[in-house]
Amino acid sequence: MSTQVGSAIGKPGLIVRGEIRVGRMADASPINLPVLIATGRKKGPTVWLQACVHGEEYGGAAAIINFMQNVDVNELSGTIIAVPVANPPSFNFRSRVSYIDGQNLNRLFPGSMGGSYSFQLAAVLRTEIGKADYIIDLHSGGIGAEVPFYVIYKDDGSEVVQRSKELAKQVGCSTIWRAKERDGLGATVTAEALRLGVPAVTIECGGGTFTDQNLQDYLTSIDGFMKAVGILPGPAPRQKEYTIVSDGTFIHNREGGMFVPACKVGTIVSKGQLLGRMINMFGETTEEIRSPHDNAFIAALRCNYYPTHAGEIVGEAVPIETHEAA
Numbered sequence: 001m002s003t004q005v006g007s008a009i010g011k012p013g014l015i016v017r018g019e020i021r022v023g024r025m026a027d028a029s030p031i032n033l034p035v036l037i038a039t040g041r042k043k044g045p046t047v048w049l050q051a052c053v054h055g056e057e058y059g060g061a062a063a064i065i066n067f068m069q070n071v072d073v074n075e076l077s078g079t080i081i082a083v084p085v086a087n088p089p090s091f092n093f094r095s096r097v098s099y100i101d102g103q104n105l106n107r108l109f110p111g112s113m114g115g116s117y118s119f120q121l122a123a124v125l126r127t128e129i130g131k132a133d134y135i136i137d138l139h140s141g142g143i144g145a146e147v148p149f150y151v152i153y154k155d156d157g158s159e160v161v162q163r164s165k166e167l168a169k170q171v172g173c174s175t176i177w178r179a180k181e182r183d184g185l186g187a188t189v190t191a192e193a194l195r196l197g198v199p200a201v202t203i204e205c206g207g208g209t210f211t212d213q214n215l216q217d218y219l220t221s222i223d224g225f226m227k228a229v230g231i232l233p234g235p236a237p238r239q240k241e242y243t244i245v246s247d248g249t250f251i252h253n254r255e256g257g258m259f260v261p262a263c264k265v266g267t268i269v270s271k272g273q274l275l276g277r278m279i280n281m282f283g284e285t286t287e288e289i290r291s292p293h294d295n296a297f298i299a300a301l302r303c304n305y306y307p308t309h310a311g312e313i314v315g316e317a318v319p320i321e322t323h324e325a326a
C-alpha cells in the first residue's frame, strides 16, 4: 500500500510532493506543511525526516531540501517522508516560538485539537509521525546561538530506547546526549515518538550562520541514519568511541545586555569556568556566566555580542556521563 501524508501519495520509484493541512489564518489563508515522499522500488522501513519544529532553525530545512534533491530514489529500500518546515508560522517570522500563540512546539506534545494553535499543530504532527517506523528531527542553535554537531536520544526507560541509541551511534558524530525526564524534555516530538513506539533521534548542528560545514554535518547524519535503518545501501558511519552526556542544564542569564562568549561550543569545561559575560551599553560587565557542572560539554552558547534579555537561554552545559566504545 502506498504511503499517504496530507495530499502527497507515495509512488514506487518517485518523489512526490504535497501539503499537510493544519489550519487557517484569520484572513482564511491556509497553514500547510510542505511534504515530500520518496518511495523506493524495494520494500523497507518508513523514516520521518523533519526540520524547523523551531522555525528559526532553518539550516535543517536547507539540509532536507539538499538531501531530497540529490537522493537516488532507485537506491531506496523503503520510504522517506520529508517535512522541511514543520512549523510554518514560526518559520515565517524566523522565531523559535510561534507568533500566533507564543508557544514552543517542542514542549507540548502530544498536543490537542482543543488547545491553542501550537497544540493543534502538535496533534496534527503526532497523527502523521505515527505512520513512520523511525524519526530523525533536525535542530540547531537558532539565529542567536550556536551548537556543535551532536545527537540526542531520549531515554524514557522504554524498550525502543535501545534502538534509538543504536541509531544515534550511526549518524557520524561522537557526542551523544542521553536526555532524561529531568532534562525538561518530556514533551518533545522525539519523546512523543517513543510513546508511539517509534525510535527517534534529534540532530543538533550550527545556528546563527549556516556554514558549508553545517550542511555537510547534517547530510552526514541523514545519510548515516538512512543507512543504519537499511533504507540506503552501505554501512553507516561508526566512531571509535562515544562520549555520552546527560543531565544537562539550560543556563539563563539574570542581566540583560549583550552576551560575550568566553569559550567555544563543544569544549569540555570545569565547574565555575567562565562561559561568557553580559555587558551593558557602557561596555561594563554586569554578569559573569559560569558552568554549573564539572566535566561538562558545552552544547550551546549565545552568539558573539547577541542582544539578550534577562532570563533567556545563554548556554547549555551537559556533564559527561561515560565514554563508550563502538
Ligand SMILES: [Zn+2]
Pocket: 053, 054, 057, 139, 140
Ligand atoms: Zn530546536
